[in-house]
Amino acid sequence: MMGSKKNNTAIKDLEEISRQIRGTLIGMSHKARAPHLGSALSCIDILIALHWKVMDNKSDLYGKRDKFIISKGHAASALYAALAFNGMIPMDLLDTYCEPGSDLEEHPGPRYLPGVEAATGSLGHGLSLGAGIALADRLQKQDNQVFVVISDGECNEGSVWEAAMYASGQNLKRLCAIIDFNKWQATGRSCEVTGLEPLVKKWEAFGWHTLSVDGHNMKSLVNVLKKIHRKSDRPTAVIAHTVKGKGVSFMEDDNNWHYKIPSKEEVFLAKKELGVLKESPIEKKRA
Ligand SMILES: Cc1ncc(C[n+]2csc(CCOP(=O)(O)OP(=O)(O)O)c2C)c(N)n1
Numbered sequence: 001m002m003g004s005k006k007n008n009t010a011i012k013d014l015e016e017i018s019r020q021i022r023g024t025l026i027g028m029s030h031k032a033r034a035p036h037l038g039s040a041l042s043c044i045d046i047l048i049a050l051h052w053k054v055m056d057n058k059s060d061l062y063g064k065r066d067k068f069i070i071s072k073g074h075a076a077s078a079l080y081a082a083l084a085f086n087g088m089i090p091m092d093l094l095d096t097y098c099e100p101g102s103d104l105e106e107h108p109g110p111r112y113l114p115g116v117e118a119a120t121g122s123l124g125h126g127l128s129l130g131a132g133i134a135l136a137d138r139l140q141k142q143d144n145q146v147f148v149v150i151s152d153g154e155c156n157e158g159s160v161w162e163a164a165m166y167a168s169g170q171n172l173k174r175l176c177a178i179i180d181f182n183k184w185q186a187t188g189r190s191c192e193v194t195g196l197e198p199l200v201k202k203w204e205a206f207g208w209h210t211l212s213v214d215g216h217n218m219k220s221l222v223n224v225l226k227k228i229h230r231k232s233d234r235p236t237a238v239i240a241h242t243v244k245g246k247g248v249s250f251m252e253d254d255n256n257w258h259y260k261i262p263s264k265e266e267v268f269l270a271k272k273e274l275g276v277l278k279e280s281p282i283e284k285k286r287a
Contacts, residue, residue, distance in 0.1 A: 009052050014218045018048050021081045022247045023276035024094065028077050030267045032098035034106050038245040038257030040078035042182045042215075043070075043149055046240055047082040049221035050147055057115060058088070066144045067133055069118045071126020072151040072180065073107040080104050083115040124157030126150055127177055131167045134175040134235075145174045145228070153185030156194050161206065167235040168207025175235040176228055177208070180215065182244040184255045203237040215240030248273055 009017075021044055029037040047070075051057070055066035070079045077097060083089045096102035103113050107121030118129045130148035137144055154160055167175050181199065183190050190196050203210040209232055213224045221240070228236045244258070245251030248270040262270060271277050 007053050011219045011222065014048055014052055014222075017052070017085060018045055018218065019247070019274050020276055021048065021078075021085055023271045023274050024081050024085075025077050026248070026262055026267050026270045028081070028094060028097045030262050030264065031095075032106075033261050034077065034098050035259040035261060036074040036077070036106075037260070037262065038184075038251055038255065039072060039075040039151075040081075041246050041248070041251065041257075042242045042244045043072065043075050043180045044078045044082070045216045045218060045221060045246075046149060046178055046180065046242075047078055049218060049225055051082045051086045051088075051115075053222045054225045055145070055147065064142050064144060067117045067130075067137075067146045068115065069120060069126045069130050069133075069146070069148045070108065071120050071130075071148050071154060072123065073119075073121030073126075076104075076106060076108045076121075079108065079116065083113070088115045089113060123151070123154045124159040126154075127160050127163035127167075130175055130177070131163050131170070131172055134167070134172040135170060137174065138172070143174065145176060147176045147178060147225075149178045149180055151185070152179060152181045152183065152190040152196060152199075153193075155179065155190075155196055155199070155202075156185070164203065164206040164208060164235075164237075171233075172235050173232045176225075176232075176238065177203075177235070178225075178238045178240055179203075180242050181239050182242040184244045184253075184258070186255075186258055188255075199239055203239070207234060208237040209234045210237045210239065212239045212241065215242035216246055 025040050057065045084091045084094050097104045098106050103111050108116050110119040120126050126148045130146045134146040200210050213220050243252050251257045
């Protein structure tokens with residue numbers, strides 16, 4: 001059955017993978033001189049829980065598989081790293097991140113890569129795309145799930161709420177929106193830019209089954225996300241409480257890391273703190 005991935009990776013191993021991927025993301029940002037590192041560190045645990053323990057996105061590359069859209073496309077590095085560490089794309093490809101001609105563009109491009117379902121980055125469109133895909137899959141009598149990670153900043157956009165109304169109106173119960181609620185957007189605190197709260201009540205009012213979770217607690221994330229498929233008779237919103245820049249003390253909750261690129265010394269300090277200075281066993285597999 002789709003959406004009930006059998007994966008024996010223990011939670012503590014997922015936490016180790018999470019540390020390693022964080023180190024890789026920091027290195028990628030430095031090498032490519034690419035911003036949005038804080039944004040990637042904010043959502044990476046959600047992506048790991050989904051890709052390792054929840055989604056079955058490998059069984060049929062051409063249709064009958066769980067699907068994932070990173071609507072906050074500026075955090076594409078998190079998706080690429082999750083796909084590489086999970087064996088969906090070659091590890092070596094990460095070295096080409098943001099290089100001219102690479103499939104790993106700073107925002108997910110329209111070219112085909114397994115696990116990249118949509119071109120995103122113009123914020124506010126991923127949920128509509130997810131709703132369309134969930135509808136198409138239902139018409140084809142598939143029971144796969146569609147997961148969309150959206151940012152709290154995207155909740156500024158009317159298109160998100162149009163998609164939310166559409167999904168509940170059409171009862172797209174295989175659609176799940178995960179809101180990466182790190183309380184920041186590019187220009188300030190999300191709840192000061194718009195009246196975002198009460199976020200749970202808003203999603204509920206739009207007809208969604210709504211849950212909250214600590215977006216960095218791997219065990220809770222896996223538990224919550226695994227349950228959705230069997231329980232839902234409506235689309236589900238998961239409000240994941242996260243910290244922008246999570247994992248590195250001098251990046252956590254500092255919105256400068258939305259755009260800032262780590263220097264060589266900052267890469268060293270961050271990796272040292274994460275305990276990933278040594279090349280990881282997974283990284284060693286790079287041919
Ligand atoms: C439609 C649109 N407007 C503006 C931008 C520029 N932009 C990139 S990231 C960002 C906001 C980042 O905040 P948030 O969306 O909450 O993401 P996070 O804090 O998780 O990085 C903005 C305004 C964009 N990509 N798309």
